[in-house]
Amino acid sequence: MIVDVQRLLDALEVHYKRRGDRLWARCPNPDHDDPVPSWMVWDDPGSRRHGRHRCYGCGLRGGPVELVMAARGVDAQAALEMLRTGDLEVSFLSAEVELVKHGFGRSPVVVPEGVRFAPLDEWPGAPRNYARERCLSAESVDRWSIGYAVDGDLAGRVVIPALDAQGDLVGYAARDFLGRRRKMMTPPKTGMQVPMGMHLWPSTESKPEPLVVVEGPFDGIAVDADVHTPVLVLQGSNPDDSVLALAASPRFSCVVLLTDPDKAGDRVAEQFGGIARWSRVMRVRDPEGRDPAKLHEDGALKRLLVKELRL
Ligand SMILES: [Zn+2]
Known part of the structure; x- marks a missing residue:
């Protein structure tokens, strides 16, 4: 499916801001009163997620058909017709029917109200200082669609969405930046196990x-x-079989475990031992025994991986 995303948004009068390969806008769903841009669409021709969209606030998601349905308040058939007959003046080729058949509708995972997905230089002081402390760059904030909350259920947290390979939201990690005891919050139903980075x-x-x-x-x-x-970012040290199967995919030349030098890290390494039959699995440790989190600060991580893998 190829769709000219920018032309589609122009035709629907959705005003967007480009951030890398994503276009961000206020949610086009008229039932969602979206005060900040919570909605994004991938403009990444050649990738599987090109033309897929999602709203972090109300859970609206899908492809161009679902977008036209929401924005124009029409059913799938009418939306298809508008795209096909050029009512919307966008190029839209084949596979549309499949898109409707697999219509994604609404995701069970949404980000609570109050989270803002803005470029890093627009973040206020406290979350921005925390981002600096954790070595988040403006580029990383865009690449990982990271947000922050100063009000709502996740107030005082930096929010990192877990997106699957299609760019759909499957979970999030909300990290406290106010020094409170509950460091990490995840969506109530999905628990801690949703991996990130895919x-x-x-x-x-x-x-x-x-x-x-x-x-x-x-x-x-x-x-x-x-x-x-x-x-592959694990949340918790108990990756389930589907996560292990993903890691064992032939698209990876080997699996490098950069887990913490502690009991939880050992447990992860043990579980990944189960796929060693299919993949080369190796555990990389810092000769000085530091946590991976400390390694990137002075470039040690890069040196270590370059040394081990000639990356
Ligand atoms: Zn929405």
Whole structure:
């Protein structure tokens, strides 16, 4: 399916701001009174998620058909007709019917009200200082669609969405920046186990690359920024079988475990031992025994991975 996303948004009078390969706008769903841009669409021709959209606030998501349905208040058939007959003057080729059949409707995971997904230089002092402390760059904030909340259920937290390979929201991690005891919050129903980083994985046809497995989103973001290799972020130290199967995919040349030098890290390493039959699995440790989180601060992580993998 190829759609000219910008022309589609222009035709629907959705005013957007580009941030990398995503266009952000106020939610086009008329039932959602969206005070800040909570809605985004991928403009990434050539990728599987091109033309897919989602709202972090109300859960609206899907492809161009669902977008036209929501924005114009029409049913799927009418939306298809508008796209096909050029009523909306966008190019839209094949596979439309499938899109409707698999219509995504609404995601069960939404981000609570009050979270703002803005470029880093627009963040207020407290969350911005915390972002600096965790070595988040403006580029990382865009690549990972990171937000912050100063009010609502996640007030005082930096919010890192967990997106799947299609760019759909499947969970989030909300990290406290006010020094409170409950450091991490996740959506009530999905628990801690949803992995992150998959939306940045290269397509299945590209040359196999090493997959780096880390615990916790900030380590994953640091690895991604440092070495530009696919990252699998575990939340918690109990990856389930589907996560292990993803890591064992032939699209990865090997699996590098960059887990913490502690009991939880050992447990993760043990579980990944189960896929060693299919994939080369190795655990990389800092010779000085530091946490992966500390390694990127002085470039040690990059040196370590370059040394081990010639990345
Ligand atoms: Zn919405």
